[in-house]
Amino acid sequence: MNSAELEKNFDQYLDALMEKKGLDKMSDEKKADFREKAKEMLADQFNGEVLRRLPDDKLEEFEKALDEDKSIDELGEIVENAGVDSKKVLEDVLNAFSDAIMNMDLNKMKEEA
Amino acid sequence: MNGENINNSGENKEFGASKEFQKELGGVAVENFDLLSQEELDKQAEEAEKTRKALLEKWIKINATAKKIEQEKARREEYNRQKELAASGGIMRLTGWVNKHPEDLKEFVHPKLQSGIEKALKEHAESGKSFFDILYASHELTARLAEAEAAAKAADAILAEYTSGNAEPVVVDSGEQSSTSSAEFDAEKIADAALAEVDAENGKDDLSYPLEDDDDYEYDIEPVEDEYDIDDDEKDDNDDEKEDDEEKDDKAENKDDLSYSIEDDDEVVELDDSNEAYNESIAVDEVLEEAKSEIEKRLKEIREQKESSTGERVDEDSKEDEEVDKPKEKIIDRVKKKIGVRFGFKNIIIGVAAVAAAIMVAKAAVSTWNADSQMAYAQSAAGNNQTQTEQSVESEQPAESLGAQVATVSSETEVKAERPTYNSKFNFMGADEEVKDHTLDFAREVQEGKPDLFDVAVRGNGEAQTTNNKETKGAFGPIFDASELEGSTNVLSYLSTKNDVMARDPLYMMYANSWNGALDASDGYGLSVEHMSVDAINEAAEKFKNASPEEKQRILDKIMADEAEAIDGKTMQYASFPANRTYITAHMEKGEDGVKKIAVARSSKPEEFNVLQRLNANGENEFDQGATKLRILKAHGLAPADMEYDADNADVQRLMKRYTVWGERNKCGGQMVITENVVKRKVVKPDIVERVSTVSQEVIPMNNQVTWNSPSGDSSSSSTSDKPTPDTPTPQTLQGKTMTNPWAGNNPAIMTEPTVSFAQESTDNGGDRIVQAGQEQIPEVDTSGVNETPEAQQDWAEEASAPVEDTGTGGTEDQSASSDAEAASMLAEAESEG
Numbered sequence: 001m002n003s004a005e006l007e008k009n010f011d012q013y014l015d016a017l018m019e020k021k022g023l024d025k026m027s028d029e030k031k032a033d034f035r036e037k038a039k040e041m042l043a044d045q046f047n048g049e050v051l052r053r054l055p056d057d058k059l060e061e062f063e064k065a066l067d068e069d070k071s072i073d074e075l076g077e078i079v080e081n082a083g084v085d086s087k088k089v090l091e092d093v094l095n096a097f098s099d100a101i102m103n104m105d106l107n108k109m110k111e112e113a
Numbered sequence: 114m115n116g117e118n119i120n121n122s123g124e125n126k127e128f129g130a131s132k133e134f135q136k137e138l139g140g141v142a143v144e145n146f147d148l149l150s151q152e153e154l155d156k157q158a159e160e161a162e163k164t165r166k167a168l169l170e171k172w173i174k175i176n177a178t179a180k181k182i183e184q185e186k187a188r189r190e191e192y193n194r195q196k197e198l199a200a201s202g203g204i205m206r207l208t209g210w211v212n213k214h215p216e217d218l219k220e221f222v223h224p225k226l227q228s229g230i231e232k233a234l235k236e237h238a239e240s241g242k243s244f245f246d247i248l249y250a251s252h253e254l255t256a257r258l259a260e261a262e263a264a265a266k267a268a269d270a271i272l273a274e275y276t277s278g279n280a281e282p283v284v285v286d287s288g289e290q291s292s293t294s295s296a297e298f299d300a301e302k303i304a305d306a307a308l309a310e311v312d313a314e315n316g317k318d319d320l321s322y323p324l325e326d327d328d329d330y331e332y333d334i335e336p337v338e339d340e341y342d343i344d345d346d347e348k349d350d351n352d353d354e355k356e357d358d359e360e361k362d363d364k365a366e367n368k369d370d371l372s373y374s375i376e377d378d379d380e381v382v383e384l385d386d387s388n389e390a391y392n393e394s395i396a397v398d399e400v401l402e403e404a405k406s407e408i409e410k411r412l413k414e415i416r417e418q419k420e421s422s423t424g425e426r427v428d429e430d431s432k433e434d435e436e437v438d439k440p441k442e443k444i445i446d447r448v449k450k451k452i453g454v455r456f457g458f459k460n461i462i463i464g465v466a467a468v469a470a471a472i473m474v475a476k477a478a479v480s481t482w483n484a485d486s487q488m489a490y491a492q493s494a495a496g497n498n499q500t501q502t503e504q505s506v507e508s509e510q511p512a513e514s515l516g517a518q519v520a521t522v523s524s525e526t527e528v529k530a531e532r533p534t535y536n537s538k539f540n541f542m543g544a545d546e547e548v549k550d551h552t553l554d555f556a557r558e559v560q561e562g563k564p565d566l567f568d569v570a571v572r573g574n575g576e577a578q579t580t581n582n583k584e585t586k587g588a589f590g591p592i593f594d595a596s597e598l599e600g601s602t603n604v605l606s607y608l609s610t611k612n613d614v615m616a617r618d619p620l621y622m623m624y625a626n627s628w629n630g631a632l633d634a635s636d637g638y639g640l641s642v643e644h645m646s647v648d649a650i651n652e653a654a655e656k657f658k659n660a661s662p663e664e665k666q667r668i669l670d671k672i673m674a675d676e677a678e679a680i681d682g683k684t685m686q687y688a689s690f691p692a693n694r695t696y697i698t699a700h701m702e703k704g705e706d707g708v709k710k711i712a713v714a715r716s717s718k719p720e721e722f723n724v725l726q727r728l729n730a731n732g733e734n735e736f737d738q739g740a741t742k743l744r745i746l747k748a749h750g751l752a753p754a755d756m757e758y759d760a761d762n763a764d765v766q767r768l769m770k771r772y773t774v775w776g777e778r779n780k781c782g783g784q785m786v787i788t789e790n791v792v793k794r795k796v797v798k799p800d801i802v803e804r805v806s807t808v809s810q811e812v813i814p815m816n817n818q819v820t821w822n823s824p825s826g827d828s829s830s831s832s833t834s835d836k837p838t839p840d841t842p843t844p845q846t847l848q849g850k851t852m853t854n855p856w857a858g859n860n861p862a863i864m865t866e867p868t869v870s871f872a873q874e875s876t877d878n879g880g881d882r883i884v885q886a887g888q889e890q891i892p893e894v895d896t897s898g899v900n901e902t903p904e905a906q907q908d909w910a911e912e913a914s915a916p917v918e919d920t921g922t923g924g925t926e927d928q929s930a931s932s933d934a935e936a937a938s939m940l941a942e943a944e945s946e947g
Contacts, residue, residue, distance in 0.1 A: 006468055006469055010472055012476065013472045013476040023400075026395070030397060033397050034397045034401070037397060037398070037401050041401050041405055044449060044453075045412070047452055047453075048446075051444075052441070052445055053416065056441065059441070059444055059445070059448070060444075062448065066448060067451070072456070087471055091471045091475065092411070093412065094471055094472065095475055096411035097404055097407075097408055098475055099407070099411070100403065100404040100406075100407030100408060100411075103407075104403060
């Protein structure tokens with residue numbers, strides 16, 4: 001699976017979520033907007049959470065490595081060595097996102113708006 | 114008529130009859146003989162005819178109305194039938210949350226009701242009315258139609274009587290054209306009023322059929338053709354054509370009528386674009402902002418749970434923590450920005466494969482999302498978390514290779530590993546197709562809820578036995594990786610402990626399979642039980658039974674993940690029983706896809722050994738089975754409901770001793786606890802169980818206080834020659850010993866014996882084992898009836914729950930002899946089978 005396929009996979013997940021929530025009747029433009037913003041937000045949440053679970057010293061090490069333009073593999077090693085289960089973090093993020101969307105009361109939001 | 118009409122000439126003015134004529138009439142006076150003029154007669158005849166015509170016209174109208182009502186009723190019946198279909202498809206079952214998620218209802222609704230549903234949904238969205246109120250509002254119409262129908266029937270009857278000539282004379286009042294009786298009139302009025310009401314509901318002005326030709330009196334009073342026949346199969350072509358026209362008209366006029374939507378799939382009332390407009394009105398930013406806030410909340414909870422369970426930091430003072438976190442958050446923000454600048458803000462620091470796997474899990478969760486599954490998941494998670502907290506994971510080792518494939522989403526890293534899918538969890542490790550099919554069939558049956566819990570237990574035992582048979586080693590055997598453990602009895606031992614779980618819970622039947630399929634046989638079942646309360650297990654089992662495969666996958670993933678966390682870094686010890694007397698120490702570590710056993714040490718040990726231990730890094734048994742046992746005992750009323758597990762409490766200890774159950778030698782291997790199948794199905798006979806446990810009493814303190822050689826340090830090296838501690842019984846140390854059963858005689862329902870002797874013999878595979886000696890003096894003891902009936906079982910339970918006395922040695926010679934005889938018998942049986 002390359003990154004394009006992965007992105008597609010991600011989009012499929014978001015589409016499924018929109019469909020399940022009944023948001024799939026939004027215009028294509030709006031759906032695309034949702035996808036892009038959701039991915040950005042989720043990546044931000046994921047990255048933040050991984051960093052949050054790093055011990056302080058590892059966080060410093062990670063930042064230093066980032067500043068030194070270390071490769072992504074090397075950055076990953078720091079995470080790995082710190083015992084952070086990054087895949088689990090992503091699952092947590094995505095599941096939390098799914099639940100948040102599915103439980104969201106859009107009618108109420110609309111009224112409040 | 115009177116004399117005034119007679120003129121002077123004697124002629125009747127009216128008729129011109131002369132007196133002569135009157136005489137001819139017999140002299141009858143005609144003064145009072147009043148006759149209508151021809152003109153009057155004609156007039157009255159004309160009136161009568163008009164009345165008749167009006168009456169018939171009215172009748173036609175009523176008849177048509179009645180037919181219409183009949184047709185409407187038929188349509189309603191069909192509507193109700195369809196509604197029932199829809200209900201059986203899930204509508205009714207979902208009433209609890211329909212108002213919250215009505216849009217999901219469409220999935221469960223019969224296609225013919227779709228348009229009605231959509232309309233109701235639209236109204237629901239707009240008016241806030243109850244969805245079902247709207248959907249079933251037309252039921253009221255049905256009631257009104259029934260009234261109309263009754264009225265029409267009354268009118269029909271009256272009219273029929275009139276036309277037959279038996280009706281009362283018609284009273285013609287001036288200016289009143291109606292010739293119906295008041296009763297008939299009332300009925301008609303009621304029918305018309307009811308129909309008008311229905312019409313109003315249907316958006317129609319008039320359902321009646323106007324007469325095409327007022328002058329045509331040849332009214333066909335036969336029932337009119339049912340133009341609204343909804344059974345397509347029964348229509349003939351002519352009717353089709355006619356009906357199509359009629360229905361088109363009707364539908365054009367009745368778009369708003371829910372009932373009409375069932376008439377024709379092609380005539381689905383389309384939603385207007387307001388729904389789309391509604392969705393367009395949703396602000397994506399707002400939605401995502403709210404989702405973000407929820408995510409942060411959830412992640413914080415997870416973090417706190419983890420910290421709490423690992424003792425890193427208990428969130429006692431959140432304000433203080435927030436203060437502490439502030440600088441870190443600043444750093445995190447800074448680092449996140451740097452990541453974004455360098456890799457793009459959509460990218461995440463994780464391997465492609467891992468991202469794909471995580472997405473898959475999330476997608477599966479979305480596709481099966483519903484309120485129930487969420488609840489089950491939450492409960493499952495809550496149960497696991499709670500136990501995890503209680504267990505306090507002592508040591509965590511770094512994940513084995515999670516970060517090995519770290520990359521960004523945008524990288525071109527090839528996938529090196531995929532998360533196992535639901536089916537791949539059944540990693541059969543080389544099993545042949547037949548075995549796979551067999552296992553999956555069983556699993557499927559469990560999924561479908563075919564076997565009840567006891568069937569599962571019984572069958573589980575049966576399967577376990579087959580693993581002990583070299584010829585039929587299969588069934589479940591091959592799904593476990595027994596290769597490292599050398600011998601099916603290891604699997605047997607393991608699986609038999611799983612039976613405890615199976616007996617309670619199909620979930621764990623599935624769980625055991627998936628767990629072992631993916632991992633191996635050495636994880637030990639205790640964790641499974643310890644992780645969830647009985648109630649949580651039962652509840653989860655129910656949910657699991659009805660769950661979709663995707664949902665099951667998610668639950669299993671959750672359980673496996675929690676298990677992996679709990680077991681990571683632990684060393685476990687267990688023993689097979691009894692055939693090859695192999696004791697296993699396995700060091701467990703969390704791997705990428707769960708737990709991997711990374712070190713296995715084996716050693717020959719005495720067969721009578723309390724098998725399941727979990728040793729920590731210091732070689733101490735940290736697996737406390739007592740709590741599990743006590744829970745099960747309580748579930749069966751064998752222990753006080755309010756008793757808390759406390760290893761140091763004397764009462765608890767006594768109960769633990771009494772109900773420490775060993776597996777029937779040739780069946781269940783190393784059972785550790787009394788299980789439901791033990792208690793209710795007598796899979797293990799108490800006397801045998803007790804006797805077997807007795808064997809090791811003197812040498813091995815009850816409740817498995819003996820620790821074996823410590824696997825710490827070099828436990829990663831596989832060894833078959835570990836050195837036992839001095840206290841550990843071995844075939845050598847047991848040789849020739851006679852031990853005393855401290856509980857003999859405590860419970861008459863449980864056969865015990867005071868002494869047991871041991872002898873050593875070689876096993877087929879070159880090892881040593883202990884057998885009981887002194888088996889010769891054994892009279893038969895009648896143990897029939899023990900737990901054979903519910904009453905007996907109750908007696909046993911009562912007996913068991915009575916205060917326990919540690920009487921030390923005791924029992925009778927008869928008991929001893931009997932026990933020895935049966936023990937000998939059992940041993941012989943075990944040997945012959947083993």
